[in-house]
Amino acid sequence: xxxxxxxxxxxVTYIRTTPERLWSALTEADFMRQYWFGMHIxxxxxxxxxxxxxxxxxxxxxxxxxxxxxxxxxxxxxWQHRLRPELEAEGPARCEIEIEPVGDAVKLAIVHTMDRPRxxxxxxxxxxxxxxxxxxKSLLEAGRVALDTKL
Amino acid sequence: xxxxxxFKALADPSRRMLLDWxxxxxxxxxxxxxxxxxxxxxxxxxxxxxLEDANLVATRRRGREKLHYLNPVPINRIAERWISxxxxxxxxxxxxxxxRLEGEES
Numbered sequence: 001x002x003x004x005x006x007x008x009x010x011x012v013t014y015i016r017t018t019p020e021r022l023w024s025a026l027t028e029a030d031f032m033r034q035y036w037f038g039m040h041i042x043x044x045x046x047x048x049x050x051x052x053x054x055x056x057x058x059x060x061x062x063x064x065x066x067x068x069x070x071x072x073x074x075x076x077x078x079w080q081h082r083l084r085p086e087l088e089a090e091g092p093a094r095c096e097i098e099i100e101p102v103g104d105a106v107k108l109a110i111v112h113t114m115d116r117p118r119x120x121x122x123x124x125x126x127x128x129x130x131x132x133x134x135x136x137k138s139l140l141e142a143g144r145v146a147l148d149t150k151l
Numbered sequence: 152x153x154x155x156x157x158f159k160a161l162a163d164p165s166r167r168m169l170l171d172w173x174x175x176x177x178x179x180x181x182x183x184x185x186x187x188x189x190x191x192x193x194x195x196x197x198x199x200x201x202l203e204d205a206n207l208v209a210t211r212r213r214g215r216e217k218l219h220y221l222n223p224v225p226i227n228r229i230a231e232r233w234i235s236x237x238x239x240x241x242x243x244x245x246x247x248x249x250x251r252l253e254g255e256e257s
Contacts, residue, residue, distance in 0.1 A: 008178050010220035012209040109209065130227035137228075 023072030035135035160205035
C-alpha cells in the first residue's frame, strides 16, 4: 500500500494518437494553451533543466526541474507550487508522466506524489488533472476541447 | 475507453464501495482491500478486474505488490458529456455548498 506518510494519485487516459504527437501536446507551449485553460509550461525539457507553468498574464503557478526526460515515453518533473503560500510550504512534489502505445491508442499515465499525508497540493492538482486530460483527449481525437472555461 | 464499461462497472454497490475505499486511501493492494470485507479474495479480485477494464482503477507495481488507485478521469469525461461548460462553475459551487452543509470532509 502507499506509505502512510505520502499522497499519491494516478490519472490514466487512453487517447487515439501516437506517442510522438502526445509528447508534442505535452511539451509544446502553443499546443498546451489549447487544453490547459490558456496556461503553458516553459522548458527545454532536457533532464536537469528548469520548467515553469505560466498563467496567461505571466504569473508563475508552479515550477521545478526536469528530473528525467525520455521522449516520447517518459517525463519526470520535480513540482513546486508557487502561488498559494500554504501549498508552497508543503515543498516539492514529484510528477511522473508515462506514455505507452496500447493497440491503436496511447496510454497516458500521470502519477503525482508528495511525501506527506493529505497533501493540499495533491488535492488541488487532483481537481485539475481529470479536466486537463479530458481536454487533451478531445483535442487530439476530435480537434477541439470539451471545456474551455477556467479551472 | 468504452462508456458502457464504465456504467456497467459503476452499477454494482460492491464496486462503488471499493472505489470509496480507494478514495479514502489511494494505492492499496488486493490484501489491503480484502480486509474487513465479507467477500472472498477471488470476488474482490474479480470486481477490481472489472473496474480496471473500465479504467476506473489504475494499477502500479511496487516490488511484488500490485497497488490500486482510483482513476477519476472516466467519471469526469461522463460528467462533461452532459454538463454544459457554462454550468460547471455553478455546479462546483453547489457541490461545495452541499458538502459543507452536510459536514463531509472534502
